Amino acid sequence: MRSAIRLFVIAVAVTLAPAAFAQGFRPARPVEVVVHTGPGGGNDVLARAIAAIVDKEKLLPVRMQVVNKPGGNGNLAMAYVAEKRGDSNTIGFFTANMVTAYLVSAEAKVTVRDLVPVARLVLEPAVIAVKADAPFKTLADFIDAAKLKPGQLKQSGGSITSRDNVVRQLLQKNSGARWVYISFPGGGERIAALLGGHVDLMVIEPEEAGEHIRAGSMRLLAQVSEKRLPAYPNVPTLKEAGFDIPVVPQIRGVVAPPGTSRESLEYWEDLFRKLTRTASWKKYLADNQFEDGYQNGAGLAKFLDEFTDQMRGILKDAGIKTVR
């Protein structure tokens, strides 16, 4: 242990030495990386994987310390980052869910846009799956069946504001078909409900679906992405399947506290740009079947504004009460 600490101190000293000559900001103590889930949640796993890659590729002179601030549908984590006004040693991870949470809960005090956008990192595509022995061979089959029996087919998914339901809303609006959406809190329960034949359809992450398809228990009808994923060259995108609806991305990225100095913002933007160019990062994306969604701070700011308006419209269409 002691020798590990000594090594660490030497490593820090060596990497810090040139810093004295470098311009601008450079973190001198461990960086606090705030995530809104408990350990094991989506952003937590992403943040820890990034911390490991940053460490392996020696992109940062100090350690990244993941801090879990669960609760309040992500609002607690955002409020925590907001309180760290001007602190260059704190960054936070966000997801698209935080944008919707702010739109529907009056209790939320802070939005992603109150924080300083640093980088958009990941776009998570999704696929639409049915049980392997289901009668539907194409998405059109399912939609036709839903039109014949309005409100009788079922889809399992997460909360009503999640992307799963947004895809359903857009498909329903586009086709005029209607089916039931049943919320399950855990991803495992959603898959179990589909495999057990208790629901007919689900929107699932491509990586999660992979093994069930290989084992012959699940079949894909379409993919929720702009172009076909490498893993599923034979599954049509929504557009190719005949449903020209907007592809709603599930995004993850990085924000900094409000009042962050220009130097430190540039430092963080640069760090994450470098990260997305490493081989380890590309492997991580490929392993999880994520898409590289890199955008810098300015691009992310524009994206968030558009995305918020888009989501507000979709939620209203879905009959969900928005408060802003």
Add this chain to the structure above:
Amino acid sequence: MEIFSGLMHGFAVALEPANLMWCFAGVFLGTVVGILPGLGPPATIAMLLPLTFSMNPASAMIMLAGIYYGAKYGGSTTSILMNVPGESASVVTCLDGYQMARKGRAGPALGIAAIASFIAGTVGVLGLMLVAPPLAKFALSFSSPEYFSLMAVGLAMVVLLAGRSMVKALLAALVGLWIASMGTDLFSATSRFTFGRMELLSGIDFVVVAIGVFALGEVLSNMETHEEAQLMPMPKGVRNFLPTLQDLKDCRFAFLNGSVIGFLVGVLPGAGSTIASFLSYGVEKAVSRRREEFGTGVIEGVAAPEGANNSETGGALVPLLTLGIPGSGTTAILLAALVLWGFKPGPLFIPENPTLFWGLVASMYIGNVMLLILNLPLVPLFAQVLRLPVYALYPLIFGVAVVGVYSESGSMFALALLLVFGLLGYLMRKLDYPSAPLILGLVLGGGMERALRQSLMMSEGSLSILVSRPISAVMLSLAIVILLIPLFSNINAWRLRVLEQEEP
């Protein structure tokens, strides 16, 4: 035969010196995080995950699983000694465990927790090894209506947890259900009982309530009676630290009950170890001949839930390894770990990775033995905590509660909630309301509401779905039988009274 050769292969993997070391590291860490309230296995595994990238996956899995089931052993320690549940699955252990400690039987309580954990943990691994694939299919036939009925059985047990007054128990359970309904509704995104606080948007963590009501409530109500310098009698001699032969005999059924219920509930992705421990406690009490003594420090009341939360681990690994479906926070992060190491958990995982699967199974047999050897000698050591005078013990309990809640939530608001629930626990004790029904309502409320609404959405609004599906119908009938138990005992009491009056 296939199982036998698989197991032999597994032991060959698990008995490699490096793997034995990782197994020990895992179960040791697990015991430690189990003892510390607040720091749970998911957080520990998440923190260690980056370290495992450079490890051989079989060794890494052996270690991480060791943390998972090792924590279930440690969880009972603070429940018994301080009335502070170390893990959510150890809440029920407080009911009789802490009472045993107050009677000077902390040693046997801790000892039986380790023994029950060992027996049920081993049975859980046996189940994982022998019946994993068929049982996974069974778990899939379980859906919302079945979950509703299962939780109805759990909630019916409120009649068993009631003290002298049934009305007070029902009121406490209702408060629990009410707290469970707080937060953002999953189905409509509507905020319920958030009082305009964003901290309440995802509801109240039940560990905060349990620690507040049990531990702080206990400290507050005992502070009034400050005449004793030492709270608990502390016998001398090693023999008094271990369960007697009679204790083991009393627990025979509890071992079986905990093992079976824990494993079966564990297999279901939507239930979890807290529900498993409540159910096995309820079953133990329902069939016990000394039902009225439960809650006053009965040893079976410790053995059953502690067994159940250990065999639950073996059960929870069934859907994870056979289907790639995680049922809890810990299995979700184990799944993430498998993916990060380059595995693809799913239906083909076990046939394609026999070394990992059998190595894990074999290591779990070994790990459970290690845990027993590790935990039994610790019993007399931990029990020394109770030698502390009251003026030191109470601040210690208070400190452990505060640190536990803060390390889990990282928020000052949660500490304020802890105080509120501490006061609630104090008032409930003063007014003679039982606290267990409140916790039961809180544990089951959210899941039960969701299961009912999901069922009704599946059936397009018809309640018949709850009785037209056989498993659900059986469990609902069971719930009704449990609700009628007090009635039977009343009838029996009347009958005895009448008999007495007739025989002058």
